[in-house]
Amino acid sequence: xxxxxxxxxxxxxxxxxxxxxxxxxxxxxxxxxxxxxxxxxxxxxxxxxxxxxxxxxxxxxxxxxxxxxxxxxxxxxxxxxxxxxxxxxxxxxxxxxxxxxxxxxxxxxxxxxxxxxxxxxxxxxxxxxxxxxxxxxxxxxxxxxxxxxxxxxxxxxxxxxxxxxxxxxxxxxxxxxxxxxxxxxxxxxxxxxxxxxxxxxxxxxxxxxxxxxxxxxxxxxxxxxxxxxxxxxxxxxxxxxxxxxxxxxxxxxxxxxxxxxxxxxxxxxxxxxxxxxxxxxxxxxxxxxxxxxxxxxxxxxxxxxxxxxxxxxxxxxxxxxxxxxxxxxxxxxx
Numbered sequence: 001x002x003x004x005x006x007x008x009x010x011x012x013x014x015x016x017x018x019x020x021x022x023x024x025x026x027x028x029x030x031x032x033x034x035x036x037x038x039x040x041x042x043x044x045x046x047x048x049x050x051x052x053x054x055x056x057x058x059x060x061x062x063x064x065x066x067x068x069x070x071x072x073x074x075x076x077x078x079x080x081x082x083x084x085x086x087x088x089x090x091x092x093x094x095x096x097x098x099x100x101x102x103x104x105x106x107x108x109x110x111x112x113x114x115x116x117x118x119x120x121x122x123x124x125x126x127x128x129x130x131x132x133x134x135x136x137x138x139x140x141x142x143x144x145x146x147x148x149x150x151x152x153x154x155x156x157x158x159x160x161x162x163x164x165x166x167x168x169x170x171x172x173x174x175x176x177x178x179x180x181x182x183x184x185x186x187x188x189x190x191x192x193x194x195x196x197x198x199x200x201x202x203x204x205x206x207x208x209x210x211x212x213x214x215x216x217x218x219x220x221x222x223x224x225x226x227x228x229x230x231x232x233x234x235x236x237x238x239x240x241x242x243x244x245x246x247x248x249x250x251x252x253x254x255x256x257x258x259x260x261x262x263x264x265x266x267x268x269x270x271x272x273x274x275x276x277x278x279x280x281x282x283x284x285x286x287x288x289x290x291x292x293x294x295x296x297x298x299x300x301x302x303x304x305x306x307x308x309x310x311x312x313x314x315x316x317x318x319x320x321x322x323x324x325x326x327x328x329x330x331x332x333x334x
Contacts, residue, residue, distance in 0.1 A: 057240070057290050064239030065294065071232025072295075072302040078225040080104060083122075083143040085221045089210045090135045090142075093322045094126075101310035102126055106140075108307050119144070125314055130321035145185060146215065148261050150222035152178040154230070155254040161247035162280065171276045174259050186212045226254050236298070237283055237291045245282055252280035253295075 080103030087094055106122030119140045126136035156175055183189065190209045230250030237244035256276035274292040281288055 061239040064235045068232045068235035068239070069298050071228045071235060072298045073306070075225050075228035075232060076302045076306055078228060079147060079222065082147065082221040082225060083139065085218050086139045086143045086146065087131065089214055089218060090139055092131050092135055092139070094129070094131070097313060098129060101313035102129065104303065104306035104310040105314040107303060142215070145181065146219050147222045148258055149181045149185065150219045151226050151254050151258050152181060153219065154223060154226040155251055155258060158247055158251035162251040165245055165248045165282055169280050171255060171259060171280050174255060174262065177258070177262065185215050229257065230254050233291065233295045236294045237281070237287065240290050241283060241287045248282045252277050255280055
């Protein structure tokens, strides 16, 4: 038995761990506050609009609701498929089925407070499946950035229809994130960011950052996902109100997801998405509330069902992943 006293951890390591714990507690508190405020908003809105929402739900066309459910499943699956393109850009090749399985299971973390959990969930599943740790986590971060950059492009494309139908809405200011996102995706900016992360964590991130043009081209992969998100939500609104405007509902839906994503501490943008949808869609109070409720339920069901079906494939340790240099030829992983 070793009787020598163990040396104390370095002061900077202790401080880093203490700071990490403090940051986690602060994030949890902020998330709880914002999530609680969002929940209060939604409850108050539902109480105020419930008589109309109940009447709208009672007369809903179930065929349009079913169409919305199909679109929700297609949207989430296409988001998972888009991640495969990001992995490919980082020199990793993985079968489509495995990537979608990792996506569905890992994305369940978005229902926890704090935006880090989907990154940890997907990144860890990819790492266990044979993707190098640095590329696994970087691919998730990049995929989220590209996904919501595509959302901003789609919302901006529908902006003229929203302005002509209902005028300016303060929620539209979220679209100012588009130029910021385009600049932040530049390889020189990302290289500086990775250098800061390396210094802060003491770990080297061992791969080259993709070129700006290559990253921007991947944004187009995510556009169909958002069209399905918007179309699915419009199908729900159409089930409640035959006069629901396709362009305004699609704009409001995509904008609401962007707002929910930027409200990082709030689990899955709870309350924020509903607030933006109600304010920007041009739907009546009861119809807007009912649309938000049904849409939230259908997208949660899509996530849960997708994760349940994907769990066996997501849990496998290996699945044909190959790794090579960024932009180069991938080699088999042992």
